[in-house]
Amino acid sequence: MKLGFIGCGNMANAMINGIVASQVVKPDEIIASNRSMPALEKAQAAYGIHVTQNNNEAAEADIVFLCVKPKVYPEVIKQIRDQMTDDQIIVTIAPGFTLEALENAFGKPVKLVRTMPNTPAMVSEGMTAFTTNELVSRAETEQVKKLLNAFGRCEEVEEFMMDAVTSVSGSSPAYVYMMIEAMADGAVRDGMPRAQAVRFAAQAVLGSAKMVLETGRHPGELKDMVCSPAGTTIEAVAVLEEKGFRAAVLDAMAACTKKAKGK
Ligand SMILES: NC(=O)C1=CN([C@@H]2O[C@H](COP(=O)(O)OP(=O)(O)OC[C@H]3O[C@@H](n4cnc5c(N)ncnc54)[C@H](O)[C@@H]3O)[C@@H](O)[C@H]2O)C=CC1
Numbered sequence: 001m002k003l004g005f006i007g008c009g010n011m012a013n014a015m016i017n018g019i020v021a022s023q024v025v026k027p028d029e030i031i032a033s034n035r036s037m038p039a040l041e042k043a044q045a046a047y048g049i050h051v052t053q054n055n056n057e058a059a060e061a062d063i064v065f066l067c068v069k070p071k072v073y074p075e076v077i078k079q080i081r082d083q084m085t086d087d088q089i090i091v092t093i094a095p096g097f098t099l100e101a102l103e104n105a106f107g108k109p110v111k112l113v114r115t116m117p118n119t120p121a122m123v124s125e126g127m128t129a130f131t132t133n134e135l136v137s138r139a140e141t142e143q144v145k146k147l148l149n150a151f152g153r154c155e156e157v158e159e160f161m162m163d164a165v166t167s168v169s170g171s172s173p174a175y176v177y178m179m180i181e182a183m184a185d186g187a188v189r190d191g192m193p194r195a196q197a198v199r200f201a202a203q204a205v206l207g208s209a210k211m212v213l214e215t216g217r218h219p220g221e222l223k224d225m226v227c228s229p230a231g232t233t234i235e236a237v238a239v240l241e242e243k244g245f246r247a248a249v250l251d252a253m254a255a256c257t258k259k260a261k262g263k
């Protein structure tokens with residue numbers, strides 16, 4: 001099975017890294033294309049994959065990942081659509097491009113897997129949602145799932161959920177990094193050295209996320225376990241409530257979902 005990646009930036013590197021490390025596909029079977037050469041030289045040195053500046057070469061693979069920015073999608077689809085056959089699978093990772101819009105852009109029946117990954121894929125802790133068009137068989141879906149699982153977890157969702165996914169896992173690492181940065185600022189203000197503060201904040205977030213996933217307990221219950229009566233935590237929680245922490249997160253996510261829909 002040959003894989004092609006068109007656009008060799010953050011997300012393509014994250015996915016290639018996981019796929020090569022987990023040995024799902026050999027580096028020799030992977031080709032990446034990019035407009036500029038330095039990104040390709042870096043990927044070739046890091047993973048031992050084939051590289052090219054010609055997108056049409058990468059588009060010859062059995063499974064072709066479109067890893068360019070959304071505004072470049074129309075240009076790349078136009079460039080490769082004539083050569084695409086109904087044996088190949090095209091995987092998209094950009095927000096807002098519905099299966100219907102993609103089918104129209106290709107202008108002929110093609111197998112499509114629409115996904116929304118995230119950058120924690122770089123450390124094999126990605127969360128990817130995917131949905132397929134009806135031309136993709138169950139066996140092919142399983143094949144793609146194996147690839148997506150190589151850089152974290154993946155789940156199939158109904159297409160209407162893809163915009164919500166963009167907000168809850170595609171973009172959310174940015175909000176979490178803001179939270180970690182702010183927590184580290186708080187600790188620095190209290191006298192902790194910056195590097196140590198970042199380490200403590202990040203490990204607390206990692207551990208909290210693991211608690212949610214591994215205990216299966218409701219996040220509210222886990223929060224209650226931290227809040228001792230008349231203790232320190234409830235003081236912080238009260239300030240977060242007063243400042244509209246939850247409402248800010250909800251509003252931020254609504255803005256993100258709206259933008260994803262409008263792409
Ligand atoms: N960065 C993120 O957190 C996430 C990004 N995505 C989606 O992934 C896609 C890629 O995003 P990133 O990897 O962050 O962007 P990036 O900017 O790191 O990578 C895009 C790459 O495409 C190359 N490129 C530009 N025009 C090209 C062309 N015509 N032909 C071939 N290569 C070309 C660029 O040189 C660059 O290396 C976007 O559609 C984005 O919406 C999805 C989920 C998360």
Ligand SMILES: O=C(O)[C@@H]1CCC=N1
Nearest residue numbers: 094095166170171172
């Ligand atoms: O900001 C963006 O548009 C992309 C999609 C999800 C994460 N980054």
